[in-house]
Amino acid sequence: MEIKVLGTLDAVQNGASIAPTASKPRQLLALLALQSGHVVTASTLLDELWGTAPPRSALTTLQTYVCHLRKRVETAGHPAVKDVLVTTYGGYLLNVQEVAVDVHSYEHLAERGHRALEAGRLEQGSDLLRSALGVWRGPALSDVRIGIRLAMEVTRLEESKLGVLEALMNADLRLGRHQVLLDELAKLTEQHPMHENFCAQRMIALYRCGERRRALEAYRLLHDNLIDRLGLTPSERLRRLRQAILHTDPGLSVPA
Template identity: 40%
Template sequence: MEFRILGSVQIHDERADVRIVPRGAKQRALLGALVVKADQVVPTERLVDELWGERPPANAANALQAHVARLRRLLPAPGSGAPRHEWVETSPLGYVLSLGPATTDARRFHHLVARGRELAASTPGRAADVLREGLTLWRGPALQGCGQGAICSAEAALLEESRLLALETLYDVSLRADRCAEITGELEELVTVHPLRERFHEQLMTALYRCGRRAEALGTYDRARRLLARDLGIEPGPVLRGRMEAILRRPDPVADGTAPVGPAPPRPAAQGAADVTGAWPAERPEGDLRALSAELARLRGHVELLHQEQRELSERFARLSARHTPGTRDGTGRLSG
């Protein structure tokens, strides 16, 4: 038996290969809340609030008891030869779902993610496989169709964050296992669905770079920067900036894609930096001047490289546009359109 909440709430009886889905919204909310709090007593008042919110019926305790009775009839009986097991038990304070020999897909997911993280340091390829196994347990948004009760809503948010963190770990170990090509498309979808999650942008930049798509990697940074500025009014964080600087420092992708691209190492604050007026101290040690010159040269190189990338992209865009603009001639001399 497995109680499933990574998607719509349902019960899978592996003995008969039967899937049981509660029909009513109240039944789904009740089962969802009990699974979330499995093996814990859930007070009657909390279950009433979960099912009816601010508008409970006049005899809410009796109405809840009726829903519990329907749920008990829905749950399968123990198999032949198995000890009698009461899935939903009554206590003086409320109700408890006693899992007994059963499990939940959420517990399986957390177990596989923990196992994947244990394997990450030694065998990233195996870690990626285990993490994918855990992520395949998801059939949709957690606790889908269970309403907006406090228990299910809070758990759904926690599970979704766990899913996103597991995805970040998956792509980290996939990059270490040199599986860049197979995750690029997935990351492109994720940055569209989660445009303000910087980690996915950074991982997409790395994957694109290692696939030899350097200009696209830098373009990903630029799009992320504009999104963050538009929606949050902030600049990219140090991890995303560090990835961009690391790519800029290495003009050509590593041929075999095995050497990692690390974030830019932190630089110490410049000695004798400008004060709030923007003026520099009159006297600066010779070492500071050399460091300043080196920094200016580095930044100048970055600016020139960005200008070059922009020119190349503009020229490519112009060539492609010319091919598809009505009345223009293509490479064969024939009119297009």
């Protein structure tokens, strides 16, 4: 079985799709997949599917959705369907190998990448983080209705992805790859116009490429966005970076 959540929801068993088309069963599969190997309580699933006001028939309907999922897995040729979607005391467990769900592959690669950077292995860390990002195919669960519980999971994953991007950009800057990062950082600052770290990284990359004026323009754009949207100014760190660029600080050159 292979389940993908980092993009549209996709679930395949023996080459056949087992992903339901109906909205709530898709939510159910998505939450079970994100928590694969762990019991998800019935109350958690009810919160996801119906929020704070479940109907009287909610528990019975949930059991129907589970049966529907099992039927799809069985139809796809799994010989022991109840060993895959397990009923436990108070909940359900999706019993698949970690490698079967793309989110676990992403998190494993990201963790290895961060550890490599902490150990000073910049090239290895950069490669691992890029591999982790390569697992993503788009926004997490982009075609699934998101309830209370999935919203928390999606937020966690998107924040994790931003952290990986920040670490990757920083590693590549330390490796002197500022030229190849320009387009990527331009897109990131466009997508996240108030993200100070991406702005700082773009300013450094532009400065090292001889684009001092554009580096200062990037700061001004961040400044204006923060003022207009939040009534705030850039942090002291960003202001110091701007001053360093204005004074051609040798500390901004590529590290040896």
